[in-house]
Amino acid sequence: MSELKVGLIGNGSISESHLQAYLSNPKAELVAVCDLNEERASETARKYNIPHVYTDYRELLANPLVEAVSICTWNDSHAEISVAALRAGKNVLCEKPLCKAVDEALQVEQAVRETGKLLQVGYVRRHAANIAVLKKFMDAGELGEIYFAKASLIRRLGNPGGWFADKERSGGGPLIDIGVHVIDLCWYLMGKPKVKSVSGNTYTKLGNRSNIENYDFYKAADYDGSFNTVEDMANALIRFENGASLLVDVSFSLHAKDNSAQINIYGEKGGAEIEPVLSIVTERHNTILNIEPQISTPGFDFQGSFDTEINHFVDNCLGLTENICPVEDGVEMIKVLNAIYQSAAEGREIHF
Numbered sequence: 001m002s003e004l005k006v007g008l009i010g011n012g013s014i015s016e017s018h019l020q021a022y023l024s025n026p027k028a029e030l031v032a033v034c035d036l037n038e039e040r041a042s043e044t045a046r047k048y049n050i051p052h053v054y055t056d057y058r059e060l061l062a063n064p065l066v067e068a069v070s071i072c073t074w075n076d077s078h079a080e081i082s083v084a085a086l087r088a089g090k091n092v093l094c095e096k097p098l099c100k101a102v103d104e105a106l107q108v109e110q111a112v113r114e115t116g117k118l119l120q121v122g123y124v125r126r127h128a129a130n131i132a133v134l135k136k137f138m139d140a141g142e143l144g145e146i147y148f149a150k151a152s153l154i155r156r157l158g159n160p161g162g163w164f165a166d167k168e169r170s171g172g173g174p175l176i177d178i179g180v181h182v183i184d185l186c187w188y189l190m191g192k193p194k195v196k197s198v199s200g201n202t203y204t205k206l207g208n209r210s211n212i213e214n215y216d217f218y219k220a221a222d223y224d225g226s227f228n229t230v231e232d233m234a235n236a237l238i239r240f241e242n243g244a245s246l247l248v249d250v251s252f253s254l255h256a257k258d259n260s261a262q263i264n265i266y267g268e269k270g271g272a273e274i275e276p277v278l279s280i281v282t283e284r285h286n287t288i289l290n291i292e293p294q295i296s297t298p299g300f301d302f303q304g305s306f307d308t309e310i311n312h313f314v315d316n317c318l319g320l321t322e323n324i325c326p327v328e329d330g331v332e333m334i335k336v337l338n339a340i341y342q343s344a345a346e347g348r349e350i351h352f
């Protein structure tokens with residue numbers, strides 16, 4: 001007998017990673033699915049033998065069997081569905097970003113406070129095995145205080161189109177889609193310092209580069225090269241009250257030689273490079289050391305990290321562990337992302 005009965009809202013690409021993780025967790029049982037696209041929801045239910053199928057999330061939430069939900073819908077519905085789920089007495093795992101705007105984020109936070117239910121933000125990178133290793137070093141004080149971090153995710157050609165390219169549904173382009181992962185991870189590893197100010201730039205110089213031939217890239221199911229309302233790239237400098245700073249650049253389109261990923265943190269006693277594989281840098285006996293941890297997954301292990309994230313959610317729901325991705329961390333990130341967009345639009349630094 002499973003201990004936690006789960007409903008999955010939104011049955012698109014990323015829901016498959018949630019599904020696989022729930023299926024491999026003996027304490028959880030998937031009892032309901034929901035998607036606006038009936039065929040997609042029915043196909044998922046058929047494939048995984050899930051008894052209850054809906055096209056309206058309200059009906060799924062009205063099912064008393066469901067104790068917890070994963071929300072894997074477009075960003076524009078995250079807040080509405082989270083609030084409704086919490087108020088229906090369900091615990092929530094909400095995919096990143098928590099939502100699009102600060103006022104919505106505050107409504108979700110208020111619903112968590114008023115209902116006493118749990119909301120875990122889908123910051124999957126926090127759950128990567130290499131981060132668990134790095135945290136052990138950091139918690140033992142081996143890097144000292146982190147005063148600088150650098151987060152960069154560059155796609156030279158990688159606007160997925162569909163809802164990702166529609167600002168109304170996504171809230172923005174690479175900044176809110178992939179930037180949220182790396183900004184959050186750095187901020188988390190830095191000890192979640194209070195943000196002092198944000199200065200950002202966004203560009204729409206190249207568009208989605210749908211003219212490019214002979215080069216494959218990931219496309220959303222409903223890809224349409226003629227439609228794109230999101231930025232191509234964004235960069236930002238985030239200053240913290242403790243004097244630390246975080247430098248970010250992310251893109252869907254850029255004249256870069258390669259796609260690249262870089263997440264680096266620098267402290268008083270040591271530093272760490274997280275992408276493409278974890279290495280730790282320090283100094284002993286007047287000698288610089290590059291430490292290469294010998295671990296099975298030194299880079300970001302996609303499904304493994306989802307498994308760990310969902311195991312954490314299930315255990316949180318069962319009261320066995322304490323949520324490491326609380327709603328407050330979702331709210332803070334929406335404030336940061338919105339401030340970067342505001343700074344870019346107004347051409348000035350935004351003070352918190």
Ligand SMILES: NC(=O)c1ccc[n+]([C@@H]2O[C@H](COP(=O)([O-])OP(=O)(O)OC[C@H]3O[C@@H](n4cnc5c(N)ncnc54)[C@H](O)[C@@H]3O)[C@@H](O)[C@H]2O)c1
Nearest residue numbers: 010011012013014035036037072073074075077095096124
């Ligand atoms: N953690 C990660 O690494 C990661 C990776 C990809 C996507 N995501 C996030 O997951 C979410 C979904 O992304 P995706 O790539 O799966 O998109 P997708 O377009 O493949 O799937 C989204 C699905 O949600 C459905 N949907 C939309 N609004 C709905 C509603 N109100 N009720 C029911 N169903 C609804 C759509 O019909 C679609 O089937 C996004 O918020 C995205 O940011 C996270």
